[in-house]
Amino acid sequence: AHGLLGGLQSARLDSDSRLFWDEYNNYVKQGLVRAAALADDGALVNQPTTVAEVTTYGSFGLSAVVAFAGGYVMAYTQSDDTDTIRYVALDAALAPRHPVVDVGAVGAGWWGRGGQLLARGSEVLLAQVAVTGSHENSDIARFVVLSRYDATGLRLGGPTPLAAPVEDKELISPLLVSMGEDVGLLWSAGRVIYLCAGCRPDNAL
DSSP: OEEEEEEEEEEEETTEEEEEEEEEETTTTEEEEEEEEEOTTSOBOSOOEEEEEEEOSSOEEEEEEEEETTEEEEEEEEESSSEEEEEEEEOTTSOBSSOOEEEEEOSOTTTTOSOEEEEETTEEEEEEEEEESOTTTTOOEEEEEEEEEOTTSOEEEEEEESSOOOTTEEEEEEEEEEETTEEEEEEEEEEOOSSOSSOOOOOBO
């Protein structure tokens, strides 16, 4: 009822390393993002600190954390009626620098594994998965969209689709990669599965 969901992330700021993870208490419907400093041998240096706390009747999970502008930026997914990615920048002491930004209802969680972040100079890139259509109408399209933010949570650009949505096709699980002055983007592409009884995805990188 109260355990680690698997959203385990680490980030290094100067000489300090921190471990971030998510927890969910099903009895009280509470989701937490926690953080603690790490020693060089991997041991926790201090007691965990709660850096985000939400009430949700769906799922909850930490998606990504990166060091940025003398602090950290994190994205987490909260699911009630829809999957929603939330974005927040933290200072070096893990205090929020701005109110949590609701990125919007997206195809996160199971389909897109939430938002993926990459710090680039004075801005942060966010890659996520958006969805059109529905299971009921068998017309789903999942596609990657990109946005840019600053350290105050202000959106500088996007969301910009990587490609136009195509019915019955999915582009999911985006991963941003720094390549010198350029940015690389990996994703998984395949057909949408509507009914599954021992089905096998045909997705490819």
